[in-house]
Amino acid sequence: MQAVNKVDKQLAPAGKIHEALQAMVTDQETDPQILLIQLTKSLQPRFFHLREYTVLYWDVFMDLLKEESLRNGLRDTILRLFSSRRQVSFYTDSGLLPDTGFFSELGRILTQKILPELRDTHELKNCVAELFPRPVDQRWISLLPAEKRNQLWMMLDFHSGQDADSMHAMVQQMLEAARILSHRVAAMGLMPELARVYPRLLHSESPFMAMNIEVSRFVESFHLALEGKSDMDHGEHAFVLLAQCEETLRKIHLSASRMGTSMSLSFTLRRMEQHLERLHLLMRFMTVKVDASSRDDLNLRWSEFMLSAVDGERQRNSLRRHCSDLMSLMALRVTDNAARSGEHYIASTRSEWFSILYRAAGAGVLIALLAFLKIESASLSLGPSAQAWLNGLIYAGGFTIIYMLHFVIATKQPAMTAATLAGSISQSTGRLRDKEKVVDLMADTFRTQLAAVAGNIMVAFPLAMILLFAFNSLSGHSVIGSEKAHHLLQDVRPLMSLALLYAAVAGVWLFSAGLVSGYLDNRAVYMQLGPRIGQLGWLRFIFGKEGANKIGTYIEGHAGGLGGNIFFGLMLGLTPLLGNFLGITLDIRHVAFASANVGYGLVALDFQVPLHQWGGAVLGVLSIGLVNLCVSFTLALWVAMRSRRLSFWLLASVIPRFFHRLRHHPGNFFLPPSSG
Secondary structure, three states: OHHHHHOOOOOOOHHHHHHHHHHHHHOOOOOHHHHHHHHHHHHOOOOOOOHHHHHHHHHHHHHHOOOHHHHHHHHHHHHHHHHHOEOHHHHHOOOOOOOOOHHHHHHHHHHHHHOOOOOOOOEHHHHHHHHOOOHHHHHHHHHOOHHHHHHHHHHHOHHHOOOHHHHHHHHHHHHHHHHHHHHHHHHHOOOHHHHHHOOHHHHOOOHHHHHHHHHHHHHHHHHHHHOOOOOOOOOHHHHHHHHHHHHHHHHHHHHHHHHOOOHHHHHHHHHHHHHHHHHHHHHHHHHOOOOHHHHHHHHHHHHHHHHHHHHHHHOOOOHHHHHHHHHHHHHHHHHHHHHHHHHHHOOOOHHHHHHHHHHHHHHHHHHHHHHHHHHHHHHHOOOHHHHHHHHHHHHHHHHHHHHHOOOOOHHHOHHHHHHHHHHHHHHOOOOOOOHHHHHHHHHHHHHHHHHHHHHHHHHHHHHHHHHHHHHHHHHOOOOOOHHHHHHHHHHHOOOOOOHHHHHHHHHHHHHHHHHHHHHHHHHHHHOOHHHHHHOOHHHHHHHHHHHHHHHHHHHHHHHHHHHHHHHHHHHHHHHHHHHHHHOOOOOOOOHHHHHHHHHHHHHHOOOOOOHHHHHHHHHHHHHHHHHHHHHHHHHHHHHHHHHOOOOHHHHHHOHHHHHHHHHHOHHHHOOOOOOO
């Protein structure tokens, strides 16, 4: 009772928890649901939003369960609840995506909000709402560390229980649930969308059908074994076929990433993954061997299942959760393409690092020219709308040329590299087993971003000064007036303007451009855009069959890059117009253009600038770059991790390792090892 003695009786009422557990030992006649409701009420912390109180309550609970009689009473009560309710829908529906479409499910949820449905108390899944009636219940449960939740099921260990009748009834319903899940997987495996992205399903026996047949045979065999009419079937062949289904699903997902996917296909693949995982868990529960290691692993899986099922049932009528699931699917559809593109924006070797630096320097040349064009366009005295569209076209055209020449704009990288980082975390099933690998990727990303920013600025800034010297010499007078020059320097000073806010706006557009790129890449492949363009009669008439096919192939392969750059350029130019429409002052600041503008401003003023303006301009350019990168990277990483159902808290354990590497090996963040 050490944990109890440490806790204030006012904060952790150990007496109430003990009373609820003791009732399960002495009272065998009361409905087990009522007994469990009393227990969950006693476990609800007064300060449910504070993690430490939630953990303290749980530690008291775990300490009490060390007493064998209380532990057995809780195990038997849970088994009695399961055996006295219909469990099938709990296994086959709770925590899984529904088979209805988005709008059909949306209509059901809205109807439920207005006119709640009747709850059948004989259904196990409906008992969840009674056990955890308040919306905050899910919150305090989620605050518990995973290892503490797992500890409960490890201690209970259903397979060591004495209530054979309840376990028998529980297994009977699990068998029926397994049959339903296998039928659903087989039905989803027949969808034409799957055959489109994975044609092998048309030319060989479907592993999903074979699995369904074997699971049905296993269910029948297990029923006979429970009745003592045959030997126990441990489902070895069924597990082999389940593994084949999981492998086939992985290949379909990879193929869909290459050939393009749709919302319906993404939805189906996610449902199939969930159903196979649930089916695998039920099979393991029914066929687990008696050795301790197998039971421990199963108890861990059971803990994850119960959390998912309870969470899914608690939020089954949540409008926010429903919309969030849709956003996850949409984000996954987009970020898969961004993750593959992002691999090309991360330099892990010295040669790749110098390649990024040179390509960024090439972009710096064009950025200096674009900045001058934008400055001079202001002298045309156009209206706000016309000026905004002209600026947008200058940006969009320049970015498109930069992309087509394979140059690199530093701030275009974060949206791509963030998806790659999230993909790396996702491959470790969200548990970050290999933290050093993630830190390596973060270091590679950091120095690549630094090389790209340096390449842009180191060329755009001096070239802007050289160009203005040349223009002034040719024209015989200063092309940029002193008032405009002071304005250019003032615009980048963070303490004298809204430069950082405008840099954040540019970061949002950078992030949005990454989403547009991913969407267009996926859409182009899904629509088979290249062959469709190549078959256009008028295009073949002008360029010939081979030329038309080449144009189609290029557009399909670069649709995302071209579209994303055009979108980004237009939004940079149109942002002031959007601000006028909203009635607020709005603009953008981009690090590469800011450095070029500083160069033009200094030359226009013959470098007759006070020292504090020099310092403010340098600080402003660096600050703008930092805000550009941080905003776009953070937003892109959030979407990429959200799409894979990963929590930002996963990165918490990586941050100390990141700073440890930065402190002891700072060179790795600036230049790749020569042996790389």
